Amino acid sequence: MVIISDIDALIETYDVRNDEILDTHFKPIRQRLWQDIRNYGADINKYGMIVAQHLERTSQIGADFLKTLGFSDKAAQNFYYANLLHDLGKTHRNYDPNVWQTPHRPTPQEREEKRGHTRLGVELVDLFLLKSPNELQEHPHVHIIHSLQQLHHERVDGTGYEGLKGNQMGRITKAICIIDAYDGDMIYRPHQDHQRTPEEELKRLKKSEKYQGAFDEEILDQFIDFTLSRD
Numbered sequence: 430m431v432i433i434s435d436i437d438a439l440i441e442t443y444d445v446r447n448d449e450i451l452d453t454h455f456k457p458i459r460q461r462l463w464q465d466i467r468n469y470g471a472d473i474n475k476y477g478m479i480v481a482q483h484l485e486r487t488s489q490i491g492a493d494f495l496k497t498l499g500f501s502d503k504a505a506q507n508f509y510y511a512n513l514l515h516d517l518g519k520t521h522r523n524y525d526p527n528v529w530q531t532p533h534r535p536t537p538q539e540r541e542e543k544r545g546h547t548r549l550g551v552e553l554v555d556l557f558l559l560k561s562p563n564e565l566q567e568h569p570h571v572h573i574i575h576s577l578q579q580l581h582h583e584r585v586d587g588t589g590y591e592g593l594k595g596n597q598m599g600r601i602t603k604a605i606c607i608i609d610a611y612d613g614d615m616i617y618r619p620h621q622d623h624q625r626t627p628e629e630e631l632k633r634l635k636k637s638e639k640y641q642g643a644f645d646e647e648i649l650d651q652f653i654d655f656t657l658s659r660d
């Protein structure tokens with residue numbers, strides 16, 4: 430499976446709201462996977478619900494942000510539905526959700542375990558597609574889902590999970606990495622003393638040592654303007 434790291438053109442080639450192959454063959458799979466996300470870990474610190482809400486928020490924020498970047502309504506909708514599955518790998522039976530809720534800062538080994546969810550997500554989608562017709566397996570929407578799953582933790586300086594550099598990523602990939610960090614960092618973790626506000630988090634993305642050189646400057650500035658103008 431080849432993961433496409435620039436999905437900017439591909440996302441404009443279909444319309445998830447009006448696509449016979451997706452309607453017939455993918456809708457039931459998507460509904461099943463979404464149910465799995467909601468059910469997942471329901472009794473482990475309600476983590477399944479936290480993940481589901483993060484997926485819904487990042488999808489909505491991303492769809493709206495893409496439009497401000499000049500993408501079409503159609504592309505925004507395609508992004509919305511594909512991105513709902515970006516953290517699906519966390520529901521994989523080989524993945525321990527407790528690793529996100531440690532009472533301490535994650536150790537290097539725990540950090541490594543957390544990373545596994547990107548590829549496990551791709552694996553899960555592939556598993557569900559095994560018996561699907563070729564037109565679905567090769568559908569652009571499936572490529573977009575895979576790409577968002579595997580590449581939402583990249584950093585333009587090459588320090589992300591797959592080590593891609595900025596010039597290897599399209600604008601949507603750069604954008605989801607920012608949006609995922611923005612929303613994910615505002616989820617309260619037991620080792621933190623308080624939950625971050627949007628203003629604090631935007632400042633952190635722009636100025637903190639942790640994120641120096643991590644994001645595309647231009648897209649980050651556009652995202653900050655977009656977020657401040659929303660509230």
Ligand SMILES: [Fe+2]
Pocket residue numbers: 515516546581582
């Ligand atoms: Fe993730």
Ligand SMILES: [Fe+2]
Pocket residue numbers: 483515516581609613
């Ligand atoms: Fe995420």
